[in-house]
Amino acid sequence: MLSNSVLQRLASWCPWLLRDEPKLKQPVKVLVTGAAGQIGYAIVPMIARGLMLGLDQPVVLHMLDIPRMADALNGVRMELVDAALPLLRGVVSTTDEAEAFQGVNFAVLIGGWPRKEGMERKDLIAKNVAIYKSQAAALQQHAAPNCKVLVVANPANTNALVLKEFAPAVPARNITCLTRLDHNRALGQIAEKLGVHVGDVRNAVVWGNHSSTQFPDASHATARTEHGERPVRELVADDKWLSEEFVVTVQQRGAAVMKARKQSSSLSAASAACDHMRDWILGTPKGTWVSMGVYSDGSYGVPDGIFYSFPVTCEKGEWSIVQGEFLLFCQVDSNGSTTFS
Numbered sequence: 096m097l098s099n100s101v102l103q104r105l106a107s108w109c110p111w112l113l114r115d116e117p118k119l120k121q122p123v124k125v126l127v128t129g130a131a132g133q134i135g136y137a138i139v140p141m142i143a144r145g146l147m148l149g150l151d152q153p154v155v156l157h158m159l160d161i162p163r164m165a166d167a168l169n170g171v172r173m174e175l176v177d178a179a180l181p182l183l184r185g186v187v188s189t190t191d192e193a194e195a196f197q198g199v200n201f202a203v204l205i206g207g208w209p210r211k212e213g214m215e216r217k218d219l220i221a222k223n224v225a226i227y228k229s230q231a232a233a234l235q236q237h238a239a240p241n242c243k244v245l246v247v248a249n250p251a252n253t254n255a256l257v258l259k260e261f262a263p264a265v266p267a268r269n270i271t272c273l274t275r276l277d278h279n280r281a282l283g284q285i286a287e288k289l290g291v292h293v294g295d296v297r298n299a300v301v302w303g304n305h306s307s308t309q310f311p312d313a314s315h316a317t318a319r320t321e322h323g324e325r326p327v328r329e330l331v332a333d334d335k336w337l338s339e340e341f342v343v344t345v346q347q348r349g350a351a352v353m354k355a356r357k358q359s360s361s362l363s364a365a366s367a368a369c370d371h372m373r374d375w376i377l378g379t380p381k382g383t384w385v386s387m388g389v390y391s392d393g394s395y396g397v398p399d400g401i402f403y404s405f406p407v408t409c410e411k412g413e414w415s416i417v418q419g420e421f422l423l424f425c426q427v428d429s430n431g432s433t434t435f436s
């Protein structure tokens with residue numbers, strides 16, 4: 096049996112040797128809730144094309160929506176068949192929570208209601224939190240042991256906490272919420288400001304909640320230039336922009352997209368959810384951190400027991416909060432706003 100590194104070297108010397116027989120992993124089950132909705136429709140082909148878990152990872156997609164959306168959900172299932180996706184090894188489309196969560200290895204929880212123009216994400220608590228109480232029970236009873244969960248539905252940090260409280264047997268480390276969209280928005284704003292490619296910018300951070308109280312922080316971000324990798328602060332040379340316009344633009348980007356589209360961000364949310372899961376499961380690139388909403392362990396003075404967005408690195412399917420890089424202490428008030436000292 097050849098090791099992976101030998102196979103990779105062989106593939107780079109003579110790609111035709113491996114082209115016809117890619118070495119595939121065993122299929123895994125991935126649940127998407129709210130699969131008939133906007134983000135659901137964008138994300139299922141991404142997952143089935145390997146953008147979330149890798150080009151060598153076959154998947155069985157489990158799709159859940161509410162009974163009223165059963166026809167639309169069936170339409171999504173038909174389109175997945177029609178797309179003839181080689182990594183897609185099966186589809187379960189259902190309106191039954193127990194069936195949806197049965198044996199899943201990964202769960203991307205998008206099901207819930209989006210905000211409309213003029214609302215804050217916390218205005219969704221009454222509607223969406225009830226969904227997460229009910230799905231916590233299904234997660235705990237039916238998912239595979241060690242199932243890794245990403246909560247996307249708003250208010251994402253609160254829904255993640257509800258899930259954790261009502262599924263006490265699920266390790267808190269396995270529940271996360273999406274702030275990667277805000278992180279990617281921060282990288283995008285910096286890249287536009289500097290006129291560089293977004294792939295050359297890294298290590299921004301989004302601290303806090305996925306809400307307008309979040310704090311996008313470019314203090315440790317860097318960008319690759321023809322003169323090597325340099326601090327963004329030095330390249331931008333405009334502290335006022337970094338501490339004012341940049342912060343507000345990222346905080347308010349969801350509202351700006353909603354104003355333009357008349358509905359909330361979908362393709363960027365789906366893409367960010369794939370980035371979040373891929374980095375968590377397959378690891379972050381060396382020297383790079385990303386933002387994830389995780390269960391606080393008290394790092395940086397953030398209270399224990401809340402879901403909060405930190406800079407993290409990931410290895411072998413586990414995230415760790417970046418330590419020792421930031422000389423700051425966070426104080427979080429009851430609205431979720433952070434002040435730094």
Ligand SMILES: NC(=O)c1ccc[n+]([C@@H]2O[C@H](COP(=O)([O-])OP(=O)(O)OC[C@H]3O[C@@H](n4cnc5c(N)ncnc54)[C@H](O)[C@@H]3O)[C@@H](O)[C@H]2O)c1
Nearest residue numbers: 129131132133134160206207208209247248249273276364
């Ligand atoms: N964290 C983030 O960065 C981020 C980004 C964008 C959107 N969101 C949030 O994601 C959620 C989904 O957004 P969308 O644009 O896809 O909304 P959408 O209304 O288009 O789709 C939501 C889907 O969820 C379904 N649903 C409702 N209750 C359900 C339940 N109990 N079980 C399963 N499915 C259920 C609905 O029927 C609908 O099909 C919203 O709460 C939105 O605010 C979060």
Ligand SMILES: O=C(O)C[C@H](O)C(=O)O
Nearest residue numbers: 210216249349350359360
């Ligand atoms: O803004 C919203 O309500 C949707 C989402 O949270 C976003 O940030 O785009």
